[in-house]
Each structure stands twice: as structure tokens, then as C-alpha cells.
Amino acid sequence: MSLISKITNLSSTELSIISIIISSLSLICSLYYNRIFSKTYRLSKKEHLSKLSNFTLYLINSFSRDEKKSGRRFLLFNVTISNKATLKNSFLAYLEIQYVGNENEVKHIVIDYSPADLKLDLTKSLTLFSSNITLEEKTSESKWFVFQYPSDILMNNRILKYVLRLSDVDNHTDTLEVFLIKDLGDEN
Numbered sequence: 001m002s003l004i005s006k007i008t009n010l011s012s013t014e015l016s017i018i019s020i021i022i023s024s025l026s027l028i029c030s031l032y033y034n035r036i037f038s039k040t041y042r043l044s045k046k047e048h049l050s051k052l053s054n055f056t057l058y059l060i061n062s063f064s065r066d067e068k069k070s071g072r073r074f075l076l077f078n079v080t081i082s083n084k085a086t087l088k089n090s091f092l093a094y095l096e097i098q099y100v101g102n103e104n105e106v107k108h109i110v111i112d113y114s115p116a117d118l119k120l121d122l123t124k125s126l127t128l129f130s131s132n133i134t135l136e137e138k139t140s141e142s143k144w145f146v147f148q149y150p151s152d153i154l155m156n157n158r159i160l161k162y163v164l165r166l167s168d169v170d171n172h173t174d175t176l177e178v179f180l181i182k183d184l185g186d187e188n
Helices: 003-008 012-051 121-125
Strands: 057-067 072-083 089-100 106-112 132-135 137-149 156-168 173-178 182-187
Touching: 003 072, 057 156, 057 173, 072 132, 072 156, 072 173, 089 121, 089 137, 132 137
Parallel strands: 057 182
Antiparallel strands: 057 072, 072 137, 089 106, 089 132, 089 156, 156 173
């Protein structure tokens, strides 16, 4: 007797019981696979997020320095950049100075970071970040940012804060807000 003939000889109650058993097994299998797929999804998502841009800035110290001869003013920031991502990342830095203008309105100056333009004896003893900063995965680096700005623009204005911004290639940005800067005095 073949399998088909055995099935056709079963009563409707027996067929119902067999179909319930098969449906129950199918439900158990689908729940099991759903659980496995959800775990796989969570692991994949976690791995993907760890590869995305993730960095932090930490301010160690900040100074200002005037140069009497040329009338230039320099702002120096000792900063640690930590790349927490599992991929290499590149950054660009710029400084925003917020100040109160003559009409009591808040104004901004944005200065790009370009260490090649600096001609200052003090920078010879400092390790400066390059203009295109690149950090390997899961590393930190501490160096100096030095910005020069024209002091005549801010001469009679009250500075509210200095905002050091670092943005990566994916346009993720982290900022450091500095409200007080130590004055190193004048360079002869």
C-alpha cells in the first residue's frame, strides 16, 4: 500500500490531527528561524554602527599669543582627537570666534586651519596637526592647533567664545567651546 492510499484511508479526525501537528512544527520552525534572523540583524547592525564615524575631542589647554612686530595674534589649542570607529577617518578643522559687535549683535568669524601659513617661533617647539588630519581606527592623537586671526577686527569687541570645530569626510562634526584662554604675553 502506498503512502497516498494510506492518507486517503484516514478519517477526517486523523487528518485534522496530522495537519495540526504539521502546522505546529512549522510554527515552531518559523519562530526559531525568526529568532536566529533577529540576532543576526542585531549583530550586523552593531558591526555597521561601529564602522561609522565616531570621534571625540578633548581640550587639554588653550593659549593666546601676540606678536608685537607684526601685530598678529595667535590662538593655540592643545587637543586630543579620539577616533573610536573601526575605520580610518580624516578630519578638517576650523575655528569660529563669536563676539559682540558695535551694534550689540552677535557676530561670527570663521578661520580655516592652515598650519603651513604660520611663521611663529613658538610653533617650532610644538607638534602641530597637519591641515588634513587622518587617524587610524581606534586611535587617539594629541597635538596643537594654532590659528592666526587679524586682531584689528576684534580689537574693540567683546569675545563671547571660541568654538573649535572638527568635521570628518561624512560631515559629522564635533565641537569644543572655549570661554577663557590663557595669555602667554607678547613675543618680541
